[in-house]
Amino acid sequence: MIRVSNVSLSFGGVHALQNCSLVVEPGTITGLIGPNGAGKTTLFNIVAGFLRPWRGRVELAGEDVTGLPPHVLFRRGLVRTFQIPHEFSTLTVLENLLVVPRGQSGEGLLGAWAGARRVAIEEDALRRRAEETLEFLNLAHLRDAPAGTLSGGQKKLLELGRAMMADARVVLLDEPAAGVNRTLMNDLAERIRILNRERGVTFFVIEHDMNLIAALCDPVIVMSQGQVLTQGALDEIRRDARVVEAYFGTAGAGG
Numbered sequence: 701m702i703r704v705s706n707v708s709l710s711f712g713g714v715h716a717l718q719n720c721s722l723v724v725e726p727g728t729i730t731g732l733i734g735p736n737g738a739g740k741t742t743l744f745n746i747v748a749g750f751l752r753p754w755r756g757r758v759e760l761a762g763e764d765v766t767g768l769p770p771h772v773l774f775r776r777g778l779v780r781t782f783q784i785p786h787e788f789s790t791l792t793v794l795e796n797l798l799v800v801p802r803g804q805s806g807e808g809l810l811g812a813w814a815g816a817r818r819v820a821i822e823e824d825a826l827r828r829r830a831e832e833t834l835e836f837l838n839l840a841h842l843r844d845a846p847a848g849t850l851s852g853g854q855k856k857l858l859e860l861g862r863a864m865m866a867d868a869r870v871v872l873l874d875e876p877a878a879g880v881n882r883t884l885m886n887d888l889a890e891r892i893r894i895l896n897r898e899r900g901v902t903f904f905v906i907e908h909d910m911n912l913i914a915a916l917c918d919p920v921i922v923m924s925q926g927q928v929l930t931q932g933a934l935d936e937i938r939r940d941a942r943v944v945e946a947y948f949g950t951a952g953a954g955g
Contacts, residue, residue, distance in 0.1 A: 701726040701870050701902045702747060707756030708926075709742060716742040717753070718926040724870070726761075729896050729903040731917030731934070733910075735947050738923040740906045744872050747904075748780035749773045761869070777869035779862070783878050785855035789848025793839060796847045796858060797830040798823075800865035833861045837891060853884025860891060863901075870902040877909040885909075889916055910934070922946070 702724040709717045717739045724730045732740050745751040747758055752767040759765065760778055770780070788796050834840040837857045842850065847858060856876050863871045873892075877885050889912060895901045907913050913920060914934050921931040924946040930937060937943050 701728075701761055702904065703757075703759040703762075704743065704747065705757045705759070707743070707746060707753045707758065709746065709751065709753045715926050717746070720756070720923070720927050722921055722928050722931070724902060724904050726902055727896070727900055729892065729905065729916050729918070731913045731920040732904060732906045732923065733908070733913060733920060733937075734923035734929070738946075739926040740923055741874065742926075743923070744780060744874055744904075744906060748778065748872055750780075774866065777867065778872070779866050779868040779870075780872040781856075781859045781863070781874055781876070783875040785852075785859050787847040787850070787855055787858055790846055792844050793847050793850070793858060794827075794830055794834065794843040797833055797861055797865045798826055800862045801826055801867075830865065833864050836864075836894075837861050838887060851881075851884070852879035853881055853888065856880055856888055857884070857891070860888065860895075864895070868901060870904065873903060873905045873907075875906055875908065877907055877912045885912065892916060 702722075704720060704722050707717050707720045708715070720739065720743060732743070734740055742751065746753050749765075749768050749770040749772065757764060757766050760773065760776060763776075765773060765776070788799065791799070831840070831843070834843055837860065839854060839857055839861070842854065847855070850858060860871075876888055880888065892903055893916070896903060903916075905913070905917055907917075918933060919931050920934050920937055922929045922937055922940075922943050924942075929942055929946060930940055
């Protein structure tokens, strides 16, 4: 689903990524781990179109999408979430879902004026779909609450709901466990599994919580110093001396 080939990017002489290459296979929940400063977020921002690499190539489902802006990638089915959720805080939870689907007839003045009946039918269908999404996420009881009043975990669920409303084929999840209590984290993880299993959504997940990585991800890719260090099953990676050295500074460290 995603292929990154020899991507490099520097900031002020600091090499954030150096000839970084990796593949995310369709239908997987692939984890991306590594110490702080490894280049994980920079890689996500390049894949999602927020940054353009100096060198290298990014492909989405076999098509070259290097440097395409986020809104174009969104239309192609790629959605990126953030460690700190970016909800529309003054809109209700339901409205946060309703604004997502692209190509709504009522977005244009001519369409809203000349096709009022079509717009009404379309909006009714979208509302039903948004209500079903909230039920799936266990957020239906908060449908009319301002999104800014949700807890951190509820906002992460809402972001997942927006990806569902976008009909995403691939979702980049940036630290979904950050600021989330364990109960809501388990709820979020289960929803990710269901979307992956039943809808075939591919997930690419940055995460520091190894319990979540172990529960969700296979394979796991490890980055260090702007490059891919290794990848495989988490149990294998934990025994890799190079990974231990990258995290702890010495291959002799335990854990």
